[in-house]
Amino acid sequence: MRPEIQEYNYDWMMGSTLKAAAALPTGTKKETELTYRYIPYYKNVAQSFYSAGAPGVQTLELLAKYYENILTAHAQGKKICATTFCNSPVILYAMDIVPVTFEILTAIGAMVWKRGMFDYMDFCCETGMPETSCSSQRGAQGAVLSGLSENIDFVICDTPGVCDTNANAFAYLSEYLDKPFFQLNYPSCIGDDRSQKYHVDDYKEMIKFAERHSGNKLDYDRLAEVLEEVNKQDAMIADLEDMLMLKPTPVPPIYNLALYAGRFCFSGHPQYTKLLESMVKTAKGYADAGISGLKSKEEKLRVFMCYIDHYTVNVNFYNYMEERGIANVGSILSRNFRDNNLYVKDMPGSSYSVDMSSPEAMLDTIAQMNARLPMVRSIRGPYDKKGMWLEESLACAKMYNADCMIYNGTPGCRNTWGMVKPFARDIEKHGYPCHIMNDDAFDDRVESWDATRERLDEFFKVRGLL
Amino acid sequence: MNIVAGCDVGSLTSKAVIMKNGKIIGSHIIKSKPRPKDSADAALDGALAAAGVSKEDIKYCIGTGYGREKIEFVNEVVSEIKCHGKGARWMLPTAETVIDIGGQDCKVMKIDKSGNVGRFSANDKCASGTGRFLEVMANVLNIGIDELGKLSAKAKEPITLASTCTVWAQADVIKYINSGVSIEDIGAGINAAMSGRVAILVNSVKPEGDIFMTGGVAKNIGVVETLEKLIGRRIKRARKADPQIAGAIGAALLSAEKVNGNGRKVK
Amino acid sequence: MKVFNDAATRVQCDSITRWKKEGKPVVGYTCSYTPAEIFYAADILPVRLRGIETDGMEVGDTYFGPFICSFPKCILQLAGKGKFSFLDGAIITPGCDGMRRLDECWRKAGEDFDGIVPDYFYYFDVPHKSENHGMAWYIEEVKELIKSVEKHFNVSITNEKLTAAIKAFNKGRRLLNEIENLRSKDEIVVSGTDVFAATIAGTVMPRDEYTKELKKWVTALKKRKTSLSKNKHRVMLVGSISDEIDLFELIEDTNKAIIAGENLCFGIRYEGNEIKEDGDPIEALADHYLGTSVCPRMYGKYKERLAMLKERIERSQAAGVIMQNIRFCDLHGAENALFERDLEAIGIPCLRVEREYGPHIDAGRMKLRINAFLERIDAKNDHKLSEAVAVSA
Structure with a gap:
């Protein structure tokens, strides 16, 4: 990884970029125009969101908030869980755990940065992950593996049986950083009684794991x-x-x-x-x-x-x-x-x-x-x-x-x-x-x-x- | 008079080196011919002529490179990974990490004080981190491979190139040429794509000590400088010999060890 | 050995042909999680599906996408070319994403090529965990599979028959374990290539015939005196699925190495483990096939995998480990990286290579890396030797 990139905490960098972008439209026209001159590359990204009106700015605010949660989690005594987009964060919020969803973070980085997530993706390969594994995890994962993000406390993924490369990325991460790992897995069918029951059985195990590693009991x-x-x-x-x-x-x-x-x-x-x-x-x-x-x-x-x-x-x-x-x-x-x-x-x-x-x-x-x-x-x-x-x-x-x-x-x-x-x-x-x-x-x-x-x-x- | 030789038959070029008492007395590089045997003969003949000695004067010769099994005149064959390690340490006595980019392969190795290879890593199937990649791209741009290296310094906004597949990258380059992007920006993009692939490999072996580069691509200043930026370390230069013949030098050095009995016998 | 070589190097080997001549059915399966004993109990020949003997990829590439491992592509290629015409049934398992998609690709290819899909085509849904509900799911799957085989082939698979099948298979398992013991000795009398051929043969030959042949071979091996491991490096071969004798030969033909052990699907890996012969046979099968198996597809079992590998390295006295993964096999690719990190840290040299399977196999590239790796072990030994000389001086 390029040495200059290693100088910045990735979460902080993205979080403050998004926060600034969300705040920009609240300024005067002159202020905005002036700021654009200082962000020649990022300008196009920001404008794409602004042009979507209030929801565009709301999206930037939401993403900024997401980073803020990650950046302040440990100071607030909360645990951070690395997880995947197809695992709902609902349970984590109910248990006061802060999720870090790799695919979303990779997409954000790819969209707002001229060089995309290239350096972070490549860092995963430098540690030994095959370059053929999915880029959607590799971006954010690279930031975590390189120690440039907030430390994660444990890992939950729910893709065994669904997506090998996804599950493999999280299993690798947990082993590389020696963090506790839990996987939910799915049968090949859906809607029948047998698979519905399997979903619940597996989910209960996941809750036990989250309770154990967050120290928080699930409060109904x-x-x-x-x-x-x-x-x-x-x-x-x-x-x-x-x-x-x-x-x-x-x-x-x-x-x-x-x-x-x-x-x-x-x-x-x-x-x-x-x-x-x-x-x-x-x-x-x-x-x-x-x-x-x-x-x-x-x-x-x-x-x-x-x-x-x-x-x-x-x-x-x-x-x-x-x-x-x-x-x-x-x-x-x-x-x-x-x-x-x-x-x-x-x-x-x-x-x-x-x-x-x-x-x-x-x-x-x-x-x-x-x-x-x-x-x-x-x-x-x-x-x-x-x-x-x-x-x-x-x-x-x-x-x-x-x-x-x-x-x-x-x-x-x-x-x-x-x-x-x-x-x-x-x-x-x-x-x-x-x-x-x-x-x-x-x-x-x-x-x-x-x-x-x-x-x-x-x-x-x-x-x-x- | 201990005259020894090393012959490195690669996929793009073939090299021969003649050494006498630890000094190069002749070397030769040719573009590889369809048959490795012919390449080896031609490279050796050139080196012999340069050294002013005859084939009979050579006490021992080791063959290496992609076509090593087909060379007729050698006493034994050794992998080019080992030869490049040996050759690199001879060219730069402080080298501990060696990057060798050949025509169809890219290898990064760690070496000890004697130039013995420890942990190494080699690129996988695709040609996009190899000399072949640059050759294809230089052809598309209709420039020499040497010129390609110089373009990086003049670029303003290097293009992002599809770097995982040579064929797709080629299609991209053609498109950029047609849409009027400057040749410098395209060239820099090519060098950056190449360096990006190599950087992953370099970092994956966790380089230590002085880094040295061998193989033809070591002469591409654009790739070398971009690579330095990516890995955040200097790649040392050595003027003792052309880095492209490092493999042949290593083979000659191993031959000398054989003749002098310094080296332990290869099993 | 001749019969093993035939079985290991030909998709339709002689023993399969003989079995077919008796008018008995053959069922192919794709993954080591399928209990072959079920088919034995029904007098059906279970045959592990292979990818050898492919000379093109036009069928495989028509249905599978470009970013898929060449092993399932080769199986599809063979199916499309009619090389699996001896099959009366096929079992597809979600061993990995590439393999599980063989289900759709094979069936869809069947819409274009007449008669390439066996009449009996079954999806055997193996879970990715062996604890509690995972094990319960697997047991139910096994029961469903049994019911389905009984119905389609009009057979009855009783617990008694299953127990007898387990006993019959265990005989072979014990013999394979004896081979592993032989290979752990200071001098090895059998090549890794031969052992691997004999193990593959076990996945395609009728079990009783196999056990008989294996017994003869093991008896002969025990009498062998000539060491094949003298002046050679003992290496282990691990990583992605392989049923290629060529890969073993590539390494042993250097004359500098002998394969003293492996940890491959198709290899002795779990074949040397016995299955419980008393109690409920379905539970015993489940305990073995799901319970004791820690393939990287089980995610989160790396520490067990590493422990197993270390134990095998020790047992086989391996001086180095060659780790290969087929391109697009991320599971083994990532695991190999972790293995390399952890084994190099304790001084075990490792070679990690990515490769292709089947007709695209790049022997030259592989050979270069293997040779350089063996030279590295040479240098390491030389270094040790000179240190020892210095100390004694």
């Missing part, structure tokens, strides 16, 4: 409070989802990112509620006026990202969608599969419900919710089996009126690259043009953004979509 009254917040958030998410189905959709492309990033960081936390309120308000305004959420106000195409979005520097993927008049009707990361959503109607057994009537009911709620986070829900079994990726993608494409589907991931994504070719073929058979992006969502060194954009343009042109 506190859990009820957090779940109450989740309830509120889920209702707003369902509102946003309904609006995403409108044609034209009043929801701007970047809201998708804010929606799931917020959920992965702050599910059950009031900070996320604030962001959702602001997004719902703005989108409702557009919906009432019957206009598209795109800046051009002209929706030319509706794209369903059947896996993840693209997160490299300057938020360029979302800006590209704006430029081309493409509505982003969501990705595998957007959907939470709460039972109050329209899209779950055609998929029995796919959703979770919230029941706070007893501790047991709450445990069941949270275990089933966790089992329905992106990837752990539908990438766990063969893609064409009941409740899995094909069924989910087709249901969403239909519900959200998508014109086509796009797969984007990372070369580290063994669980999807293992079958995305036949998957895309099946999608095409159902009438949706499907494009497989060969890039890395977090690392422009695999395929430069220019090349990625060109390939997207080519797909839209060749298939007569734009």
Whole structure:
């Protein structure tokens, strides 16, 4: 790793950058213009968020708050848990543990920094991790492994059975730093009694582990409070989802990112509620006026990202969608599969419900919710089996009126690259043009953004979509 | 009169060195031919001519490099990792870490006082951290490989290049040329991509002491300087000989050990 | 040994052909978590699926994406080329992401190539933990598998038959353990290549025939006097899945090394462990196949893995460890890095290499690294020797 990078605490650097960016719009125009001169590269990123209006600034505030929590955790006597995006932070907030979600932190770094997370990703490889392992963890993980972040206290991941590279990254981290490790694992099916029971059994073990290593006993009254917040958030998410189905959709492309990033960081936390309120308000305004959420106000195409979005520097993927008049009707990361959503109607057994009537009911709620986070829900079994990726993608494409589907991931994504070719073929058979992006969502060194954009343009042109 | 030789048949170039009493009396580098045997013969002939001695004068010769098994005139073969370690220590007597970037391989090794290799690491399948990568890119830019190295210093805003795959990187470079990006920025991007790959390998062996670089790419100042920035350490230069022939020098030194009986017999 | 070599180097070896001629079914499986005893109990030949004999990758690459390990791709390639036409059934296991996707890729390839998917195609869902509910899940899976085999092949698999199967398999396990004992002696009389061939043979040959042959071979080995390990470095080979005799030969053909032990899937690894012969046979099978297995896919078991490796290094008196991982096998790749860190720290030289499996195998590149590694052990020994001389002087 370059020596100058080793001079800065990564969490502090990102946290203060985001905090400053969130505060900038509160200044006068002159102050803002002056500040832009000092941040020639970061300017574009900040402006992308500002141009999304109040929710854009709220997103920056939320991310800044997330870092603040990490940076102040130990001073407040809280433990820090390294975890993954598809493991809900709800339980951690209920137990007063501070989560560090690697994929989110990697995406933030990749989007706001000109050099992306290259140095940190490479540091993982310098310690011995294969360069073929997933970049989504490798970024933030590099900062942790190099000792440039806040120390983590223990590790929880929930991807064995779902994603090897993800689970492997966390297992490696725990061993490299000699930190306690817990893994939740998932069977290959979902919705049947046997797997539902497995979810709960496994989850109970996880709680025991978290209690042991945080020193905090799970307080069910506190859990009820957090779940109450989740309830509120889920209702707003369902509102946003309904609006995403409108044609034209009043929801701007970047809201998708804010929606799931917020959920992965702050599910059950009031900070996320604030962001959702602001997004719902703005989108409702557009919906009432019957206009598209795109800046051009002209929706030319509706794209369903059947896996993840693209997160490299300057938020360029979302800006590209704006430029081309493409509505982003969501990705595998957007959907939470709460039972109050329209899209779950055609998929029995796919959703979770919230029941706070007893501790047991709450445990069941949270275990089933966790089992329905992106990837752990539908990438766990063969893609064409009941409740899995094909069924989910087709249901969403239909519900959200998508014109086509796009797969984007990372070369580290063994669980999807293992079958995305036949998957895309099946999608095409159902009438949706499907494009497989060969890039890395977090690392422009695999395929430069220019090349990625060109390939997207080519797909839209060749298939007569734009 | 102890005249010994070392011959290093690589994938891009072949090198031969003739040594007498610990001094180089002749060396020669050629572009490798399709058949390793022909490369070895031509390299040795050139070195013999330069030294003004004949093949019969050579007491012992060790072959190394990618084509080592096919060289006919050698007494034995040794891996190029060992030879580069030996050669590097001879060129820079304080060297403890050696970076060797060859045509199709990149290796980083730690060596002891006698130039014996300890822990080492070598690049994996792809060509993107090797001399071949630079050669392909220089061809696309239509410049010599030496010129490519000098571009980094003149660059204003180096491009970010797809660095995990040579073919994709090549496509990127062509695109940048067509869109009018300056050749300096492209060249610097190429050198940076190359250095980035090598830096991972260097840091993975946890370099100690003086770092020395061998192989043809050691002559690419752009890569060397970018690499220095990435690893945060100086890479020492030595003027004793061309770093590209370090492997052949190491082979000749091992030959000399054989003749002098200083070295322990190789099993 | 001839019969083992045949079994180890040909996908459809003679003993499989003979079995088929008797009109009896064959079921292939992909992972060491599948209890082969179940099939033995039903007079079905269990055959571990292999990737050897591939000469192209056009089928494998059509269905699998580019960033996938070449081992499952090779299995698919063979299936697409009809090389597994002897199979009446196949069991797919989520050993790793690459292997579990063989399920979809094979079935989807079957839409394009007639008759390449066996009639019986089963997904055996092995959990990633062996404690409590993990073990309970696995036992249920085993019971489900048994029911399904009984139904499809119209057989009955009773507990008595399972116990008999365990006993039959244990005979071979004991013999393999005897080979491990032989290899732990100061002088080794058998090459690593031969031992590996004999172990692979056990995953494809009818068990009774195998045990008989193995017994003969072990008896002969015990009488051997000529040491094959003199003046050679004893090394261990660990890492990603391998069923390639060539890889062992590549190392032993240097004439500078003998493979004194390995820790590979397909190898003796757990094959030398006996299974409990009394009590409930399904629980005994589960205890062995899930309970005692610590493959990196179980996540969080590194310390057990390291302890096991150290014990094997000690037992085999290995002077160095060669660690390989197939490209895109992150599980073994990352684990090898940790092994290297921890073993080098206690003075055990390690070589860590990434490689390809199958037709893309890059022997030249591998050979260079192996030779340099053996030269490194030479230098280390020379150093020790000169230190010893200095001390005695």
